[in-house]
Amino acid sequence: MIVVMRPNATEEQIQLVIKRLKDFGFDVHLSRGVERTVIGAIGEKTAQKIQQLEATEGVERIVPILQPYKLAGREFKKERSLIDVSGVVFGGTTVPIIAGPCSVESEKQIIETAVAVKEAGASMLRGGAFKPRTSPYAFQGLAEEGLRLLAKARAETGLPIVTEVVNPRDVALVEEYADMFQIGTRNMQNYTLLTEVGKAKKPVLLKRGLAATINEWLMAAEYIISAGNPNVVLCERGIRTFETETRNTLDLSAVPVIHELSHLPVIVDPSHGTGKWQYVTPMAKAGVAAGADGVIVEVHPRPDEALSDGPQSLKPDAFAKMVEECHKVALAVGRRVFVDR
Amino acid sequence: MIVVMRPNATEEQIQLVIKRLKDFGFDVHLSRGVERTVIGAIGEKTAQKIQQLEATEGVERIVPILQPYKLAGREFKKERSLIDVSGVVFGGTTVPIIAGPCSVESEKQIIETAVAVKEAGASMLRGGAFKPRTSPYAFQGLAEEGLRLLAKARAETGLPIVTEVVNPRDVALVEEYADMFQIGTRNMQNYTLLTEVGKAKKPVLLKRGLAATINEWLMAAEYIISAGNPNVVLCERGIRTFETETRNTLDLSAVPVIHELSHLPVIVDPSHGTGKWQYVTPMAKAGVAAGADGVIVEVHPRPDEALSDGPQSLKPDAFAKMVEECHKVALAVGRRVFVDR
């Protein structure tokens, strides 16, 4: 890292910083410019050392050279990771589509949806049993009953299931039923929860926080991996900006950026990313063209009766059309959605 | 609420929406313009009804007229709430100052800080025992040992203590020791945790999420209040913007906005809001001038040895100066910091 001293830093302050750096075990290179003295420091940096140095008198700022994540980073592992979720592989040539309702509402609804999305070409089923809702008065999900219904839908269709876990206490319960945990956008920095799924065995779908930088997102992945679970799939689902025509701004450039910085697969969620069903299909195709390793979308047989997220849910026939179109785009970029075509 | 129909909505679609509104129990007013038909609906709206209507064919969008929060809103309770934390009152004429280190690091450090901030005029002590850190490799706090040290510092100085709780499982434990829970910015939408402190007895300091609208912040307060705990103090601590000279952008206009929309007290945190100790004192004074019901700042006897947040921590003497200056500004706006001057 580089320590930039203030223009008026005294010689004493400079020497003190050098001493502290050496005490921290850094190799030190001093460089005196006309207006600033900068000190290069080579060694193992930590967040704590950085903040202590920043708080040292005479120091203007610290410029880190290396990324703060290790296990999630490309330098730790050169080749792309393949994450296997009960036979569905993320990170390879095939681009799996995950589909299903926002919330599991009833047996009829989830089975009907599962059959329809399977038919249309989806590889996995999504559905919420525990719902984090902005309003305490909104439908909060069917809890364990929802998990049971998801398992039933899997038995019926063979689709592996991914579902959100919001409470550290529920991790074991969810793991019993689901093939993959989902960590939602509001919990991307819920470190208790990240550590808990990090100790579990099933893979994790880690959504980007609403206002999380890519760096912070990879640090959240680092929590999970460093706790013991290397099977993390990232999911870009839109960030918060000033634009109001869409619910969020789907940051598709996160796809090539993640592919450069990390070995982990990254998928996109155009349903939450845009908030309106009309924009889901074009953005799903754009995600595939940008190189996404998968797509997750909300599908509901009757969006105007959905207990949540109806406005951004596709009907089964629109979804089937989306899958067909994504497959064509996938072929154009050397990949495929349908395994068998 | 107002239902705006698409320009090409058919008569059949309009009639269907009217029927659904009536089924939901709304009184309906139809208004046909040249380009749009809009339908006014009076009655009890819910997030679910709104989304189902939005997903109905022919509907362009729904415009809610009333705010989604009830118990946290000014219309529910006209007069300002006074929240008493072991004798320290938020929302009245006095403007309490809460101070202390980011993390409790040792007995010496927390006692020394507590004595110093008490001396300088602080009314409460802050300090983290459970620390949510961006990096899994950073100091995560002393946990229960930290709570014990805080209690010791309270015994020594008489200052009530506020400390963060991050895991729903720890709510009872934290409540044993602390006078007030803190819900941190990353957990503002951790609904499991909000509900848990909502069931507890001690007051809650609810920090605004990094990218939370004021509306969402009040909905988070609604979670706590609707679970049974009306003693919520809001804390503006900076929002995420594109500006990089400061760690966050302290949104002081949230103070008068909250005072208009809600009866709850709101305090400001210029330490996290700016991220640099040089800017803490001017922004603390600005917060008091804007009408804040309190100030919370980070103080550390030796910021360059702090295990976290050193760069934004004031030293005790700078803090003492800040309190003096805040008191002068408080007097200028008809309030006071020192109870006895």
Add this chain to the structure above:
Amino acid sequence: MIVVMRPNATEEQIQLVIKRLKDFGFDVHLSRGVERTVIGAIGEKTAQKIQQLEATEGVERIVPILQPYKLAGREFKKERSLIDVSGVVFGGTTVPIIAGPCSVESEKQIIETAVAVKEAGASMLRGGAFKPRTSPYAFQGLAEEGLRLLAKARAETGLPIVTEVVNPRDVALVEEYADMFQIGTRNMQNYTLLTEVGKAKKPVLLKRGLAATINEWLMAAEYIISAGNPNVVLCERGIRTFETETRNTLDLSAVPVIHELSHLPVIVDPSHGTGKWQYVTPMAKAGVAAGADGVIVEVHPRPDEALSDGPQSLKPDAFAKMVEECHKVALAVGRRVFVDR
């Protein structure tokens, strides 16, 4: 529009608002809820009337129902506009690629680039003669000499040229040389300039402002169209967010949103959108998949000698590969880049 009255509005205030609405020529529908009175108003609204009503006592807020733009809106013109730039058509089946250096630096550089991009499949040449630079000490462009060199490159290759105009005084001069004006992101709300190109004859490429909502962007188009020039092509080039891994956040969802709200073509600029050449090709392909009506990218024969924007410029061979890949994606979505394949 809808006028929402404050909860404590008096009957007198309500009647006064109704009177003002009638004086403004609106048809009025009164709707009294339990907590709020809302007044529907049908008629010709203007920004001025809205603000005057908002400033009237007892009024809480105004909810506009119709979009503020007319000529740029889909309701004004149902079918998509085709904009012809010296034979290159935007908005049709073909997806034109515009390429060239950030700045025109020398005859050799611009001719060499023009020949290379033509060869690779570009339909138009871009290049800056007047450069708006953040620093007053940076290269500001060759001015009229730059225009002459662009015209020479056109003569050599047959590629129509687009170039930025920054000063209202230069509109006539630029029109002499260029086939299309570019209004840059910093000038999207430079109304003097918008009006000036609105009075000109050549088509206009209107870049989205760094922090402009889609609504404001369409209002900027409205300025140009209402001044007499209907030939506007919109260009999404990234918006400002908190993310720092990319220079801006390319908002590709703007493509389907614009196609829903407006009849104007919209193209994407992945060079400015990402700021790094590595991300340009994936985002160009994503733009085409999202439905963009064109792509504009920066190409420089030797980026490390470019006088501006080197880091985001593709070399000619990488550009040729990008065009090939965009063509494949275009075919997958029922369009084409190469006219003759």
Add this chain to the structure above:
Amino acid sequence: MIVVMRPNATEEQIQLVIKRLKDFGFDVHLSRGVERTVIGAIGEKTAQKIQQLEATEGVERIVPILQPYKLAGREFKKERSLIDVSGVVFGGTTVPIIAGPCSVESEKQIIETAVAVKEAGASMLRGGAFKPRTSPYAFQGLAEEGLRLLAKARAETGLPIVTEVVNPRDVALVEEYADMFQIGTRNMQNYTLLTEVGKAKKPVLLKRGLAATINEWLMAAEYIISAGNPNVVLCERGIRTFETETRNTLDLSAVPVIHELSHLPVIVDPSHGTGKWQYVTPMAKAGVAAGADGVIVEVHPRPDEALSDGPQSLKPDAFAKMVEECHKVALAVGRRVFVDR
């Protein structure tokens, strides 16, 4: 500056970068870490050199050490600048208040307002003659007639006047009438206009762009100063964020940041910063407490008849109260609003 090489950079690439740095006239310090090689470079950097180096093969990124502005920076001039506008001084102990309507609408309106704000304690009069409006159909100002009316109001009251210039062609005309130019938020990066007022003699009030970083804002000031006009007063007027309860987010931390980075005075505009008159007074007081060198607010005798910005305009009596309260806060921070009290 620091050149950070990619982890896989070859020795040849490293040597090439060193050679280029030396050719650019830099002193070079090489530092080889385990994972990265970084090269320190001391000398005169320019935006062009930085971009060329960034575009050089093997280079990951460039970390600038010094700020890009010179004349606007604190290192260029240690003591705070005092800017004199026809006898009203910004940057000293007194905190001048500038007040007046958004637009000059009529002789009666501007004279009435000028007399009222003078009476209440304002030091300068504001009023728009050329109005940049989002809609081409909105009132665009009275142009030269507006300037004449402003001059009349000055003659009547003795208050110096500040008014916006939007067209480079009008700079000479505005200078004839006004005491101070205003560069509006939409034109902060209109470099043609900045250069034009930089060549003029009168002081300039430079508003921060809606999405401008503090760094870019100081670069805009650098344009004006480097063109010959050192008399720049900065004005924080709110930045664009995701929050919608306020029109913009007034970034008061910009005040201490500017005071650290620059010698120029900085004032605040709570009218545009919040967009609602209810929030103007608390935020004006907060600005003074934060150390602002002045306040600018919109005042209109009858906001509900204003041709623009009525909702954020104070009535004269509310304004008078605001000035009194700002004076008290100013005294609390060692300054004053009223010169004679």
